Amino acid sequence: xxxxxxxxxxxxxxxxxxxxxxxxxxxxxxxxxxxxxxxxxxxxxxxxxxxxxxxxxxxxxxxxxxxxxxxxxxxxxxxxxxxxxxxxxxxxxxxxxxxxxxxxxxxxxxxxxxxxxxxxxxxxxxxxxxxxxxxxxxxxxxxxxxxxxxxxxxxxxxxxxxxxxxxxxxxxxxxxxxxxxxxxxxxxxxxxxxxxxxxxxxxxxxxxxxxxxxxx
Amino acid sequence: xxxxxxxxxxxxxxxxxxxxxxxxxxxxxxxxxxxxxxxxxxxxxxxxxxxxxxxxxxxxxxxxxxxxxxxxxxxxxxxxxxxxxxxxxxxxxxxxxxxxxxxxxxxxxxxxxxxxxxxxxxxxxxxxxxxxxxxxxxxxxxxxxxxxxxxxxxxxxxxxxxxxxxxxxxxxxxxxxxxxxxxxxxxxxxxxxxxxxxxxxxxxxxxxxxxxxxxxxxxxxxxxxxxxxxxxxxxxxxxxxxxxxxxxxxxxxxxxxxxxxxxxxxxxxxxxxxxxxxxxxxxxxxxxxxxxxxxxxxxxxxxxxxxxxxxxxxxxxxxxxxxxxxxxxxxxxxxxxxxxxxxxxxxxxxxxxxxxxxxxxxxxxxxxxxxxxxxxxxxxxxxxxxxxxxxxxxxxxxxxxxxxxxxxxxxxxxxxxxxxxxxxxxxxxxxxxxxxxxxxxxxxxxxxxxxxxxxxxxxxxxxxxxxxxxxxxxxxxxxxxxxxxxxxxxxxxxxxxxxxxxxxxxxxxxxxxxxxxxxxxxxxxxxxxxxxxxxxxxxxxxxxxxxxxxxxxxxxxxxxxxxxxxxxxxxxxxxxxxxxxx
Numbered sequence: 154x155x156x157x158x159x160x161x162x163x164x165x166x167x168x169x170x171x172x173x174x175x176x177x178x179x180x181x182x183x184x185x186x187x188x189x190x191x192x193x194x195x196x197x198x199x200x201x202x203x204x205x206x207x208x209x210x211x212x213x214x215x216x217x218x219x220x221x222x223x224x225x226x227x228x229x230x231x232x233x234x235x236x237x238x239x240x241x242x243x244x245x246x247x248x249x250x251x252x253x254x255x256x257x258x259x260x261x262x263x264x265x266x267x268x269x270x271x272x273x274x275x276x277x278x279x280x281x282x283x284x285x286x287x288x289x290x291x292x293x294x295x296x297x298x299x300x301x302x303x304x305x306x307x308x309x310x311x312x313x314x315x316x317x318x319x320x321x322x323x324x325x326x327x328x329x330x331x332x333x334x335x336x337x338x339x340x341x342x343x344x345x346x347x348x349x350x351x352x353x354x355x356x357x358x359x360x361x362x363x364x365x366x367x368x369x
Numbered sequence: 370x371x372x373x374x375x376x377x378x379x380x381x382x383x384x385x386x387x388x389x390x391x392x393x394x395x396x397x398x399x400x401x402x403x404x405x406x407x408x409x410x411x412x413x414x415x416x417x418x419x420x421x422x423x424x425x426x427x428x429x430x431x432x433x434x435x436x437x438x439x440x441x442x443x444x445x446x447x448x449x450x451x452x453x454x455x456x457x458x459x460x461x462x463x464x465x466x467x468x469x470x471x472x473x474x475x476x477x478x479x480x481x482x483x484x485x486x487x488x489x490x491x492x493x494x495x496x497x498x499x500x501x502x503x504x505x506x507x508x509x510x511x512x513x514x515x516x517x518x519x520x521x522x523x524x525x526x527x528x529x530x531x532x533x534x535x536x537x538x539x540x541x542x543x544x545x546x547x548x549x550x551x552x553x554x555x556x557x558x559x560x561x562x563x564x565x566x567x568x569x570x571x572x573x574x575x576x577x578x579x580x581x582x583x584x585x586x587x588x589x590x591x592x593x594x595x596x597x598x599x600x601x602x603x604x605x606x607x608x609x610x611x612x613x614x615x616x617x618x619x620x621x622x623x624x625x626x627x628x629x630x631x632x633x634x635x636x637x638x639x640x641x642x643x644x645x646x647x648x649x650x651x652x653x654x655x656x657x658x659x660x661x662x663x664x665x666x667x668x669x670x671x672x673x674x675x676x677x678x679x680x681x682x683x684x685x686x687x688x689x690x691x692x693x694x695x696x697x698x699x700x701x702x703x704x705x706x707x708x709x710x711x712x713x714x715x716x717x718x719x720x721x722x723x724x725x726x727x728x729x730x731x732x733x734x735x736x737x738x739x740x741x742x743x744x745x746x747x748x749x750x751x752x753x754x755x756x757x758x759x760x761x762x763x764x765x766x767x768x769x770x771x772x773x774x775x776x777x778x779x780x781x782x783x784x785x786x787x788x789x790x791x792x793x794x795x796x797x798x799x800x801x802x803x804x805x806x807x808x809x810x811x812x813x814x815x816x817x818x819x820x821x822x823x824x825x826x827x828x829x830x831x832x833x834x835x836x837x838x839x840x841x842x843x844x845x846x847x848x849x850x851x852x853x854x855x856x857x858x859x860x861x862x863x864x865x866x867x868x869x870x871x872x873x874x875x876x877x878x879x880x881x882x883x884x885x886x887x888x889x890x891x892x893x894x895x896x897x898x899x900x901x902x903x904x905x906x907x908x909x910x911x912x913x914x915x916x917x918x919x920x921x922x923x924x925x926x927x928x929x930x931x932x933x934x935x936x937x938x939x940x941x942x943x944x945x946x947x948x949x950x951x
Binding site for chain 1: 530
């Protein structure tokens with residue numbers, strides 16, 4: 154179902170260079186370094202030299218975080234971007250708690266307890282972490298944490314979230330955009346459509362659906 | 370009490386008791402049925418039908434009665450007496466299983482106590498779980514105290530969490546493992562010092578979970594006695610004493626000796642008729658106003674004597690009424706169709722004079738916040754001032770010219786005034802509601818009860834009516850007996866919980882009625898002129914003041930001779946002593 158008459162936008166010209174930038178930004182954001190390299194080669198675009206080296210490191214940090222190997226991710230982050238975690242306490246907490254969750258899931262209770270006491274409880278002095286801390290500590294009470302009310306803390310989705318946050322923080326630290334332009338464009342389209350829909354109601358275009366758009 | 374011992378051959382009973390009533394601490398676990406009497410021993414007693422009940426009305430179960438007495442003995446610390454009663458009566462306080470359970474809890478044998486818990490025979494799963502939770506939680510904390518953190522964690526994971534109840538608490542316990550501050554927050558620090566006390570507390574908490582037949586509630590006997598005393602006090606018709614202690618030996622019953630009825634002091638300082646008087650809110654002062662244009666502030670001393678503190682002069686006309694500020698530091702006085710004055714009670718100085726150009730003011734009063742005052746004027750209007758004299762509001766019309774009583778409820782919400790000769794208007798300032806009280810006769814004065822829920826009206830036809838004004842106004846009681854034909858006579862609430870009504874009268878007597886029933890209790894002679902106004906000390910139910918045309922004020926109190934006798938029979942039943950009972 155085409156939601157808007159193509160004749161409305163066919164006369165809008167797009168610069169090919171812009172499109173290439175969009176693609177490249179996506180590849181860089183998600184650390185597809187090999188693809189990014191060959192894309193650069195094919196299109197003849199220019200990039201700063203150490204760009205790709207950093208991307209490599211960022212990629213492995215992201216991977217470790219996604220797997221739940223938070224300690225390794227932290228170590229490498231410290232190397233790549235010192236003080237980043239100090240300036241991002243929320244992120245630091247999230248990463249440390251990933252490790253905690255890892256220990257819980259491997260049923261290493263004593264270690265988990267010790268780790269919590271040394272690394273996590275200091276955060277409890279700040280009010281906003283208290284509730285989060287309580288949620289994580291509650292996991293200790295369950296022999297089968299997957300069946301506890303806090304099971305969402307063990308899920309891959311949660312890990313993905315934390316990994317994404319870390320990725321964005323590292324990019325920001327390097328003064329690079331934290332969001333790929335592709336993401337932003339789609340978000341933009343969605344918001345604009347929403348506004349129009351709200352204002353014009355039935356007469357305006359329907360809310361943006363990426364799936365629907367792609368099907369056509 | 371039922372005579373079991375008469376019917377049964379003694380030997381049979383003794384044998385039964387030594388066999389079955391073993392030491393409560395015998396750990397040999399023979400499974401015992403639920404009955405608190407420990408099984409086979411129960412039968413000889415229960416089979417005698419009518420011996421189950423004791424007391425003249427036959428509503429008290431003997432077993433229950435003995436058990437709560439036993440419990441009371443133990444609570445008071447009389448261990449041997451308690452044990453002796455259990456043995457002699459053959460009625461166990463607790464079944465042996467329960468005794469075992471109690472001992473295990475007090476000794477801290479947590480795992481065994483949980484097992485015993487399940488043998489008590491409680492059918493309700495949730496009680497079992499809650500009780501287990503409490504015990505295991507206690508075990509958890511004692512382990513943490515001893516720094517056995519992993520053991521505590523293990524208890525939490527394998528014993529407490531699987532109970533599946535109170536998830537919130539489980540999470541709190543989890544936090545306790547990790548951080549000692551949490552333990553403090555939950556009040557579980559320093560367990561070591563008070564272990565035995567806190568285990569007793571645990572037992573009490575457990576007992577609250579169980580049905581009372583299994584474990585008698587703490588202080589049950591005390592509670593029953595307190596209930597009875599409470600009923601007696603409520604039923605005491607003439608109760609007029611602040612003393613809270615009642616004797617258990619006889620039913621509490623006050624006689625008229627608690628009502629102030631003797632003149633204990635005559636205050637002669639005014640030079641003319643005394644028209645109005647009122648005690649301060651805290652009962653430490655009395656203010657009186659007179660036709661001699663003065664107002665006197667009297668101080669009430671600790672021993673009940675009054676002495677003159679200040680004589681306030683300044684009014685050019687007779688003073689109609691006085692009003693104490695809510696904090697008793699200031700006094701308002703209003704002259705007859707003249708001005709209203711505000712005085713400092715401590716120094717006796719006049720701080721402010723309120724006048725309304727061209728009009729005479731005839732009444733005065735305070736708003737409950739103490740920051741605004743109101744006054745009625747001769748043109749039927751009412752003015753509202755702030756303390757500095759700035760007029761805030763004034764409204765007309767809803768008043769009569771002669772009398773100008775006005776009152777404001779303590780929450781500042783309702784303004785009550787006489788709007789017609791025979792009607793009183795209650796206005797809700799916030800909700801803009803109005804209520805009306807209508808009478809057949811002219812209303813001469815009124816007063817508001819301490820709780821703002823009742824209004825006492827004096828009528829021309831020599832009746833005093835009590836109206837409830839909380840919801841729709843309704844007349845609840847009428848009081849008769851006093852005399853009023855020409856003058857303005859005032860009445861008031863007073864005594865313990867304002868259970869009495871007092872009024873002046875033109876026959877020179879002070880009249881006192883029982884508020885609830887309307888019965889006249891006393892008429893007190895003494896004055897030699899019409900009694901215009903009475904005031905009952907809010908802080909002392911035994912002190913009443915009356916103002917009279919004979920220029921004096923009388924202070925009424927208890928008969929001293931009766932009081933001395935009262936100490937011997939500490940229960941208010943002193944009417945029979947000295948032969949002078951009224």
